Amino acid sequence: MAYATSRAGRVTMLGLRGIPNxxxxxxxxxxxxxxxxxxxxxxxxxxGRRQYMREKSKATWNGIALVPLWSPRRMALEAAVHTFVGVLYAAVHRPDVLHIHAIGPSLMVPLARLLGLKVVVTHHGFDYDRQKWGPLAKRLLKLGEALGMKFANGRIAVAGGVARAMEERYGVPVNFVPNGVEIHTAESTGNALDRFGLSGQSYVLTVARLVPEKRQTDLIDAFARLNTGDRKLVVVGGSEFETPYSRQVKEMAGKVPGVIMTGFQTGSDLAALFSNAALFVLPSSHEGMPIALLEALGNGLPVLASDIPANLEVGLAAEDYFPLGDVEALAAAIRRKLAEPSSPEEKRRKAEQIESQYGWPSIAERTAVVYRAVLT
Incomplete structure (x- = not known):
């Protein structure tokens, strides 16, 4: 792949737990x-936040500098305190661009600007719609959105609907740059499938954190209503904090035959689980731009997704959606999809279409355009 040359500078990413994996x-x-x-x-x-990162001191990974900084291990404080510390770190080291991700961390955009930093904000979705947040947290997230949109030098949204809403609400230009999809094809069943007792095309897959808005409980309930024979439901994902919802998911899974909880998976194991599934389901009530859905499509999988705006924006066929929270409709849709498997040609066509629309190289180019505009 040939990459266009550009005036490149130093960018610091902030507002996430960390990388890699x-x-x-x-x-x-x-x-x-x-x-x-x-x-x-x-x-x-x-x-990143030191407690999540593999390296606990400064390191380099694939040419990217990793800086683990302290943050409190409390859900309500973790992101805000870490972003504050990260802004101070950036103020000392003076990157050309400080790129803050998500609206919660965007509370610190005015501080970053006061410290003389050029700031780009990416809006990853309306986080105040997440079920886990109480009234105070929701107000703070909305404030973070407002401060990020009003005071950043450059603005990105991962969904077209989010970009349009921000432009209308705050009267500022917002660049639509979607999430991307990266496909690691794994044709063999591999260690992951052997470890969980799976075989190719024998299971329904969902991949998401165990948080209420991902609604794994709806999917487990729907699966329990099916007469699927040897089919299984594989629930990939974990929870950073033990919560009533994460306990509920595990308890439900333990009572329904054929449900397998794998915990968080990454790399070749996750690739094997994606590429060998019979069907991917995303039942969530909240998404920004659903990366897991894009990766399922990039693997050519048949999919079912809830009919929320972010999922509808992907532009699937009508039969690939079901009404949010309608467990009976979801069960019927799963039954229909499993009875009509996709041909290899259809899978290949679907994968090529998604990769052409959501390839990461072009998304990086579009992000770099925003950086250059800020720097000039």
Missing amino acids: IQGGVERHVEILSRELTRLGWHITVI
């Missing part, structure tokens, strides 16, 4: 985007 859509986004920007000649530093 750390669970979360923002983490996945930053990991691959940073790699592609490095290939374009940009010098990337990623500031």
